[in-house]
Amino acid sequence: MEYTHLSDFRIRSGDLSIWTPELISPDSWHDDERPLASVHAQYLGFLDPDDPQPGRGRWIGTIFEMDAPLDERAWARTLELWHDRHEGFRTTVAPTGDGDYHRITTAPGTVRVTSAPVADLTDGEQINEFLCDVLELRLSALVWPHLLVATIAHDTDDFTVLVGADHSVLDAYSQAVLILELRTLYTAVTTGGEIRDSSTFGSPADFAAVERAAAEELTPDAPAVAVWRDFLGAPGSPMPRFGAGMVAELDGEHAQPSVSRTLLTIAELEEVEARLDQLKHRLSVTVFAALAVAWREVFGQDRFRTVMPIATRPDLTWLESMGWFVNVVPVDITLPSGADMAAALTATRASLKRAHICNDASWGRSLAMVGAMEGPTFGASFLDIRMLPDYELVADLRGRTLRAVSYSTEEVYFWVVRGPEGLYVSTRYPAGLPAEVMDRYLTEFARAMYAVTTIAAPAAAAPAADVPAALSAS
Template identity: 25%
Template sequence: MMRMSRITDRSSIPGTYVAFEPTPTMEAAIAAATPGSRQPSFMQAAHLDLRSETSTSGEQDDIWLGFTYRIPGRFDAEAMARALTRWVRRHGVMRGWFVTDADRETGWARVDLAEDAIGFAARDEGSIAAAEVNDRVSDDFRAGCNPLGRIGYCVRAVVGEDETIFYLGLDHSYTDGFSFFLVYFELEALYREESGGDAAELPPVGDFMDFAQTERERFRAVDLSHPSLQGWAEFWSAGDEELGRFPLPLGTTVGEPVELEHHHHDLLTGEEALALDAAAERLGTRTTQLVYAAIGLAGRDLDGTTSLRFLNPVHTRDAPEWLLSAGWFINVMPVHVDLEGGDVVEVAGRVRQAFRTARAASQLPAARIYDVVEDALGVKLSQVGERFMLSYMDLRHLPGATTWGDADTVLVSRGARDTNVTSWIMREDPMMYILSIRPETPEARESMTRVYTRAGEILRSLI
């Protein structure tokens, strides 16, 4: 099972602290590199703009995505350096960074390195105590995961006598969160080969920066007449000018962000989830629709909530070359489900229709919609405080998924501040569970536990 936590809560070991840094050849290439013609994607540009706006305040210093896992036995640092080199060469988005350029359409220019210029070497930085590891790693990530001016990712390891903990941190402009579910399988396969094991059999992948150029050109000429804008306008007007709200109060105030913390909730066992699949088929619906309906009805049962409104992330990996590619292949669509009357099966039917309506509204990248609306109307959608995010992810068939638990894989972050909730409903063979990032308030903790516990009860009533 994949877990999520703050870096400070990740268990560690004492050992040798190893940094994986660019080789002298790569450093020379970085120093000599010049901007090319490629531009960031819409989502990348939005992130880079935010980073730039807050670069002097330090607010964005900790906005990195981290991934860590354990490697049993003797660790071969040189083999891992070779594996990391191959992995970065494999994914085009990893081979560059961004610089400001006022003459470009986006205000940003992409700097890319040639594949053969990429190379990493392991550097022994001495012994470290277990209690010091997390602070050391997070400080390195804070400095190293910044894509403004040079490579914006950071790789570290703590090498013990019998096991090693490996750490990878990336600025968000490189990948969406889903890409991390693929990192472990690829790096582990490459490391196994480089340390004398079986050859890694990885299919070819495309370069996300090529995808970004196609996306940008495709949606260059967009204005308020685009059909997607109607769906967003209806969603906006139906929700008191908010972009979604968790079903119960969170103890926060819009515009006054608080610290966020991670929240794990076991929704169904693996056996219960399979039984729910059978129930969904019997009832003429789908498991995903029943899960969303149950969350909405939990809010109705507990607090009289009359609608479930959220932004649902959807992937844009629409061709084979993008399926395993690292990058930001994510859009969001606005979902509004009416909860007035009806049982869980009826509401599941409304969920189905709500998603059909939302898909029409998601034909444009959300960041592009924000740009158009902000330019035309002066409404700052990208800064609206209430944006409940909810997503269902079936991870059972992803490569490496069955070994995540054995490898102690953990998605980590330093922390952040906000007023809203993001929840991922995760489906793995052993369990259906919910990972969330929520405000660090007693009310949010209680509200989320109550809603998701009640949702589980509703689902189990169908089995």
């Protein structure tokens, strides 16, 4: 599943409607003593309540084509049931008066969803531009609802669905699984089928309580904090940056360039995976080893440092939840001098094993304890889309996960995906970074991945020689 901008998705022409959640009664909100997750609280601290475009550079979402005609009443009911199911869509924040925020929540059955047709706008390209503007203007972490839905009804027996949300109520896993969840709900509503309930739709607010309790127990001498300390270096040291010293300062605000490309075709990838099976290495290890090798080839440095977002759904309670279940861990790989991919794989596996110590430790609290003066600006993640249920059907529905256009002058992120047609990457980077630098890096990344096929397979174990029984038992 490609992770891209909305502007890169070709929306077919049709009749556009915006679907907005609203409270049946404005008195439905109640104070909620459960805390905000650490990442949520940190996120709010960077926001300007007076920003006229609160979603600019922040919203995320999903777009796909529903393989059924649009029944507006059934679709409204589908979205209402979806909000009833997921408390994360029915919780928000209110100011405390001292510059902080606390949680408020509304109960199931208190949200209705209304539609507003957008008249005289049927061209797909114009719809795309309109929706990009709407999501920047209306999605905010500080103002509920934090989620909007758009539909485009076509002159065929299907319709396009766009779900846009503030990051505080959606993460990458949620973006991917919501396609089939909405499809299943809509089918049940339109056919009178059973609406499935499950113990795996746990509340992100309940998770936040667990996460904050664990964060409070974190101490400066915790093993996870030690890993972050080694990653950062001396207190106050800058975070690792991609292409440090190569990013030109530009006048004004510039959208970050975005690149998506296939790194390995399915035939090439299957060659790599076959050799990895022999070498007993995971594809995820190989991805980060190749990133480190490409780093050495392009920037001449044996030490590669980045951060890796990871899912933090600690048990089945939150398996199908909608919310922001993400932590960040440090990846710090030092390649032996002159290391080939075989040595890079060994070094990377050890580095990722050490990073695993940080999985359940709040990255924000950890960084505060080691004296970091800023947050991460360079990150990379890997997803094997085949872990998702019915991933092939998602492709048939033209499913895409979306990110907002970023305007950062420092951030660089890579999203590497193992999909049904090969291994591909999406990246965004500052406008001041020369495109040829990124192009070379991606070329070296792909070359390092395929170099796995040249690693000698381990020799088969020789059969045991015949020895006297007395010796063989010793």
